[in-house]
Amino acid sequence: MTKNFTNFVPLIVFLALVIAFAALLLRPEKAEMISKPLPALSLEGLKAEDLKGPAVVNFFASWCTPCRAEHSLLIELAENDVPIYGIAYKDKKADMKRYLEDLGNPYTKIGADIKGRAFIDWGLTGVPESFVIDGEGRIRYHHGGVLLPEDIKHTILPLIKELSK
Amino acid sequence: MTTASHIVALLVGAMLLCFLPSLTHAFVNPDEQLSNPVLEQRARDISKDIRCPVCGGQTIEGSNADVARDLRLLIRERLIEGDTNEEIIDYLRARYGDEILMNPPMLRSTTLLWLGPFLVFMLGGTIAGHFIRKAQK
Numbered sequence: 001m002t003k004n005f006t007n008f009v010p011l012i013v014f015l016a017l018v019i020a021f022a023a024l025l026l027r028p029e030k031a032e033m034i035s036k037p038l039p040a041l042s043l044e045g046l047k048a049e050d051l052k053g054p055a056v057v058n059f060f061a062s063w064c065t066p067c068r069a070e071h072s073l074l075i076e077l078a079e080n081d082v083p084i085y086g087i088a089y090k091d092k093k094a095d096m097k098r099y100l101e102d103l104g105n106p107y108t109k110i111g112a113d114i115k116g117r118a119f120i121d122w123g124l125t126g127v128p129e130s131f132v133i134d135g136e137g138r139i140r141y142h143h144g145g146v147l148l149p150e151d152i153k154h155t156i157l158p159l160i161k162e163l164s165k
Numbered sequence: 166m167t168t169a170s171h172i173v174a175l176l177v178g179a180m181l182l183c184f185l186p187s188l189t190h191a192f193v194n195p196d197e198q199l200s201n202p203v204l205e206q207r208a209r210d211i212s213k214d215i216r217c218p219v220c221g222g223q224t225i226e227g228s229n230a231d232v233a234r235d236l237r238l239l240i241r242e243r244l245i246e247g248d249t250n251e252e253i254i255d256y257l258r259a260r261y262g263d264e265i266l267m268n269p270p271m272l273r274s275t276t277l278l279w280l281g282p283f284l285v286f287m288l289g290g291t292i293a294g295h296f297i298r299k300a301q302k
Contacts, residue, residue: 032262039260090231116235123260125218125232 028151030142032123038137039121046085046111053133054163055083055108056156059119060128061091062099066146067128071103073147078106082160086110089119089127132156134163192229197237204244211240211250214267215257224267 033039041048051057058074060067078084086107088096093112100107113119122131125144132141141159143151193212199205212226217233225233236257243253254266263269271279 032260036259116231117239119232120235120239120260125261 028143028145030123030129030144033131033139033142036139038133038139039118039123041111041118041121043087043111043113043118046087046109050109051085051133051137052083053135053137054160055085055133056160057085057087057122057131057133058107058128059087059089059113059122059124059130061089062095063091064089064127068103070128070147071106073149073152074106075104077152077156078108080157082157083108087113087118089113089124090116130156132159132163192227192233193237194234197234197241199241199245204241207250208237208241208244211253212237214254215240216265216267218261218265 038048038051041051056074056077060071074084084106086109088110091112091114096110096112111118122129123142128146130143130147131139134140140163141155143155147156193209199208209226213224215225215236217223217225217228217230217236219232220228220230223230223233225236240253243256248256257265263272269275
């Protein structure tokens with residue numbers, strides 16, 4: 001019995017490492033931009049001075065499928081009086097308009113990042129990505145990838161609430 | 166030659182191939198290049214050390230991803246504006262972290278990461294040696 005178990009120790013250690021690494025790698029929080037002042041933003045429709053926190057900044061695109069998946073959550077967030085600034089990444093104006101007509105428009109203001117410069121300035125690696133910004137012009141949370149209901153409930157809303165005090 | 170030595174020769178050959186410099190060609194399009202050869206060379210030098218943030222092991226020089234192209238253009242724009250190489254690299258590190266560098270620096274916080282493989286190798290060797298000696302008895 002003991003002998004048999006010993007044989008499996010390397011396998012168990014290996015699997016534990018796989019799970020630990022996967023959990024760390026798949027975390028949606030991105031650390032690099034946290035506490036940094038808001039990066040430059042000079043887009044058609046949205047400038048840096050338009051951003052009034054506490055609020056959410058959401059990068060999206062009409063061609064991006066996961067963006068569709070989180071869209072209803074953004075609408076819910078907007079209904080809870082959280083301002084959301086949208087940045088449409090490499091999107092055609094007509095496509096973006098149709099997308100928002102079909103799914104609803106949760107955005108307080110929308111900027112068009114046609115050249116993809118805001119994408120780099122804000123340290124993105126894909127769409128969708130979302131930020132929580134505070135009233136002092138700083139980034140407080142950076143979420144890589146699609147938002148899930150629990151992200152809104154356990155992270156975004158409590159943080160907005162705390163920053164609104 | 167026996168089949169076994171054929172296989173060994175093949176494996177050794179395949180292993181040696183790993184040491185060849187990467188054969189992927191640069192994706193810098195003619196419309197991106199700067200007319201000033203000195204600045205263009207500096208842009209190439211920087212790009213060689215910048216990892217494309219969406220394609221894993223490729224440099225932005227060797228990737229045709231959209232973001233890689235945008236980064237190449239951004240580097241050239243900043244060079245024209247008079248930024249030094251260090252300023253451009255610091256700009257990218259501030260946004261993407263050390264991950265953006267093809268050769269991340271060895272920091273105190275990452276020492277274990279750099280030495281880890283050797284430690285695991287030594288530990289494995291010690292354990293293997295222990296069992297081999299035991300088996301020989």
